[in-house]
Amino acid sequence: MYILIDNHSGTPIYDQITEQIRAQIINGTLQENQALPSIRGLAKDLHISFITTKRAYEELEKEGFIYTVPGKGCYVSAKNTELIKEANLRKIEEYMDEITKLAVSCNLSRNELIEMLDFSLEGNRK
Amino acid sequence: MNAIEIKDLCKTYGDFTLDHLNLTLPGGCIMGLVGENGAGKSTTIRLMMQMIQKDEGTITLLGKNVDEMDPLTKEDIGVVMDEVGFPLCLKTEEIGKIMQMTFHNWDQKRYEQLIHQFHIPDNRQFKDFSRGMKMKAGIAVALSHHAKLLILDEATSGLDPVVRDEVLDILNEFTRDENHSILISSHIVSDLEKCCDYIAFLHHGKLILCEEKDVLLASYGIVNLTPAQLAELPSASILHQKNTGYGIQALVKRDAIPDHISISPITIEELFVQLAKEYN
Numbered sequence: 001m002y003i004l005i006d007n008h009s010g011t012p013i014y015d016q017i018t019e020q021i022r023a024q025i026i027n028g029t030l031q032e033n034q035a036l037p038s039i040r041g042l043a044k045d046l047h048i049s050f051i052t053t054k055r056a057y058e059e060l061e062k063e064g065f066i067y068t069v070p071g072k073g074c075y076v077s078a079k080n081t082e083l084i085k086e087a088n089l090r091k092i093e094e095y096m097d098e099i100t101k102l103a104v105s106c107n108l109s110r111n112e113l114i115e116m117l118d119f120s121l122e123g124n125r126k
Numbered sequence: 127m128n129a130i131e132i133k134d135l136c137k138t139y140g141d142f143t144l145d146h147l148n149l150t151l152p153g154g155c156i157m158g159l160v161g162e163n164g165a166g167k168s169t170t171i172r173l174m175m176q177m178i179q180k181d182e183g184t185i186t187l188l189g190k191n192v193d194e195m196d197p198l199t200k201e202d203i204g205v206v207m208d209e210v211g212f213p214l215c216l217k218t219e220e221i222g223k224i225m226q227m228t229f230h231n232w233d234q235k236r237y238e239q240l241i242h243q244f245h246i247p248d249n250r251q252f253k254d255f256s257r258g259m260k261m262k263a264g265i266a267v268a269l270s271h272h273a274k275l276l277i278l279d280e281a282t283s284g285l286d287p288v289v290r291d292e293v294l295d296i297l298n299e300f301t302r303d304e305n306h307s308i309l310i311s312s313h314i315v316s317d318l319e320k321c322c323d324y325i326a327f328l329h330h331g332k333l334i335l336c337e338e339k340d341v342l343l344a345s346y347g348i349v350n351l352t353p354a355q356l357a358e359l360p361s362a363s364i365l366h367q368k369n370t371g372y373g374i375q376a377l378v379k380r381d382a383i384p385d386h387i388s389i390s391p392i393t394i395e396e397l398f399v400q401l402a403k404e405y406n
Contacts, residue, residue, distance in 0.1 A: 010391050012344055040154070044302045049323040050154070052340050 001030060001037075005046055013048055017056035025065050025076055026084055036066060036074040127189050129153045129275050129307035130174070135183035137169060144169050144331045147183070151324065154304040156297065158318030158339075159311035160398050161328035167311040170328070171279045175205060188275055201229050204273030208280035210264035214253035218246055218263065229271040237270035244292070258289040265296065276300060278310040282317050290314070294321045315395040325394060329405050339394065346397055347380045347389035359383065366400040377401075 003020050005013055024030045036042075039057055043050035057074055060066045064083065066074050103113050130151035137144040144166045151157045159167050172178045174185055176192055185192045190199050212221050218241050226232045241248065244262040246255075255263065261281060268276060276297070282290045298321055300306050312318055318325065319339065326336040335342075346365070356367070356374050363382030368375045377400045380389055 008391070013340065040302060040304055044298050047298060047320065049339055051323055051338050055340075 003042075003046065005048065014052045014056040014059065017042075017053065018059045021056070021060060022063070022065055025079070030076050032076055032078050034076045036076065038073055127153050128186070129155070129188060130157075130309060131184075131186040132170075132174075133184045133186075135170070135173060135185060136181045137173060137178070138181060142166070142169070142331060144173075147328075147331075147333055149326060149333065149336060151307055151309060153307050154301060155323040156301055156308040156310065156321055157324040157326055158315075158322035159309060159326050159328065160315055160318060160394075161311075162402055163313075164330075165328040166331040167328055168279055169331075171207075171277060171309070171311060174277065198230065201231055201271055202274045204268030204271065204276045206261070206264040206268050206276075206278045206281045208283060210260045212252045212260075212263065214251065216252050217250065218248045221252070221263065221267065225267055225270070231272045233270050233272060237266060240266040240269060258285050261285060262289070262293070265293065269296070269300065274305055274307070276306070276308045276310075278308065278312075280312060281310065282312055282314055290317055297321055315398050316393070319394040327398060327401065329402060334401065334405065342394065342397060343391065345380055346392050347378055347383070348375060348392050348396070349378050349383065349387055349389050350375050351387070355387070359387075366404040377404075 001021075001024060003017055005016055007013075009016070021030070021036070030036075036057070037045070039053045040050050043053040046053070057066065057068075061068060061074070064080065065077055067077050068074050099113075102108075128150050130149065132147055132149040135144060135147040135149075142164065147166075147170060149157075149170075159170070161167050169178070173180050174187065174192065187195070188199060188202055190196075216224070222234060222237050222241075225237070226234060241263075244259075244266055246259050246263055246266065252260070252263070261284075265278075265281065278297075282293055285293065294317060297308055297310070301308060310318065310322070322339050324336065325339050325342060327334045351359075351374055353374055356364070356376060359376075359378070360382050363379045364376050365379065366377040377392070377397070378389065383389055
């Protein structure tokens with residue numbers, strides 16, 4: 001598991017941790033029921049405050065990505081693919097809305113828009 | 127359990143007053159005590175050590191009131207002051223022997239291991255140590271009697287950046303155990319920013335703020351604006367401003383700033399300096 005902290009990015013550190021662990025759970029790098037490093041251990045290894053790692057773990061737990069066994073530590077939850085898909089769909093809808101608004105504002109045709117979508121899809125599938 | 131609880135602590139001498147200081151350090155945390163020269167950092171630490179007598183208030187360390195503290199509990203506290211005062215003619219081995227007779231919990235193995243880890247020479251007398259070596263020897267002793275609370279007064283001042291980094295690593299390792307806490311005072315705020323969970327800011331004997339480091343970093347920022355733009359911001363959100371001649375740089379509270387204004391992150395050092403200037 002990798003966690004890369006950028007102190008100068010302006011994104012809060014706990015956000016960086018949550019995002020990276022979440023991504024690694026979604027893409028399967030972190031397996032179901034795999035133990036995560038302890039809150040204190042991770043903080044000391046990354047040289048950050050344990051309040052930060054605690055907050056990151058709390059956030060992940062709230063979102064359902066990890067669970068805590070009292071006295072033992074935190075573990076990766078069983079992957080709820082439906083939940084992740086649902087969340088992504090909602091996001092896509094939002095972006096779509098933005099895209100169509102922009103397209104209408106500069107008179108882009110439907111075909112041009114589809115062409116752009118195909119192009120983008122192809123780029124990301126590689 | 128809180129490692130340190132200070133309630134309404136007062137001390138006056140001459141023209142200096144430590145004014146109703148309240149400070150709490152939760153167990154397992156590192157707190158940095160920041161302040162200018164004469165702000166009351168060392169006074170606070172000396173009061174905690176009972177090196178000077180308080181006028182008012184209570185100090186509780188590791189759950190025990192210092193006025194009623196027995197010598198054994200005192201051994202749970204490791205202290206390093208800005209000058210490490212071992213007898214000048216002793217070598218590390220002899221310092222170990224004396225400490226063995228001083229502390230009930232003395233761990234000779236741990237001491238030898240730390241001396242080795244810190245690269246402290248064992249064939250030199252203490253008077254021939256460099257400042258860094260003296261400091262590391264002091265820290266080695268403080269860490270070798272199973273202390274639960276470590277109090278460091280300017281322990282990193284006068285050390286080169288590499289040694290300072292080593293010391294911070296040692297402190298970081300020390301608090302891997304959740305029963306271990308540290309109070310550290312320093313002028314080198316960037317050091318504190320690297321290792322602390324909490325930052326307490328003393329100014330002329332008063333506690334200006336005591337907050338989680340990350341909360342401080344997340345709630346303050348720097349903006350660069352023209353005077354006209356600045357006038358539109360709520361005045362309560364501007365803590366300090368500096369006119370550069372071509373614009374105004376201001377220390378602001380992030381939550382009151384409209385989204386379209388870009389806010390750059392601040393370091394604890396900048397925050398401390400600007401707040402100190404403002405209070406002056």
